[in-house]
Amino acid sequence: MSHLSKKHPSPKILLSSVALLVSGLLIGWLFGTWSTCGTACSFNVALFDALGTWVGGVALALAAFIFAISQANASKRRDREEALSVAIACALRVDPFVSANKITKVVFRFVNNTTTNIHDVSAHMEGGSSLHSDRQVNPGRAWGFKAFPAQLDITNTANSEEEAKQIIKQSVLPKIVFAFSVNGHHFVRKDGEVYLFDDAPNWRSASVS
Structure with a gap:
C-alpha cells in the first residue's frame, strides 16, 4: 500500500479566480471613474472598446499563466506517481x-x-x-x-x-x-x-x- 498526497488547486478553481480578479478590476475601474466625474461622465463607445480589449488581454495573460502553472503541477504529479511505482517495488x-x-x-x-x-x-x-x-x-x-x-x-x-x-x-x-x-x-x-x-x-x- 502507498500514501501519496501533495494536492494542487484544480484548473477550474484557478480559472474561477481569474474571472473574479478581472471582474474586480473592471468594477473597481468603473467605480473609480464614476466617483471622479459623477454625473458629468458620458458614455464613450471608444473608451469601452478600449476597456474591453484591455480586460480581454489581462484575462488572456492570466489564463495563460495559470495554465502554465497547472501544466507544471500536472507534470510534477506524474513524475511523483512514476517514482512511487518504482518505490513500491523496493x-x-x-x-x-x-x-x-x-x-x-x-x-x-x-x-x-x-x-x-x-x-x-x-x-x-x-x-x-x-x-x-x-x-x-x-x-x-x-x-x-x-x-x-x-x-x-x-x-x-x-x-x-x-x-x-x-x-x-x-x-x-x-x-x-x-x-x-x-x-x-x-x-x-x-x-x-x-x-x-x-x-x-x-x-x-x-x-x-
Missing part, C-alpha cells in the same frame, strides 16, 4: 542465520530489480539509529548489510531457522524502516507501507546516536 528481504540454537546474525538485502538508480538508501529500526546507508544502488545490483540480535532488540535464542524467521517476522519486519530516493523523490517503507518522506510519521528518520 523492499528489504530479511534472512536470519542460526547456529547452536542461537541467532548469530540477520542479513538484510535489497536487489534493485527496477530500471532506475535508487539513491540515498538506508535502514533503521523504528526509534533506533541507522543500521546502514549508501549513496546509490544501480539497476540489477544488490545492497545489503548484517545486523546482530542486540541491534534489532530481539532474543538470540532460536531452536531452528523456522523459529528464527518467526521472530524476525513478528519483531523486526513491522519495525524496520527502509528509506531511499527515486528520481529526486524521497520515500520510506515500513511494514509493507510506502510513504513520501515528508508525509510519513515521526519514525521516518533514524535517531541520532
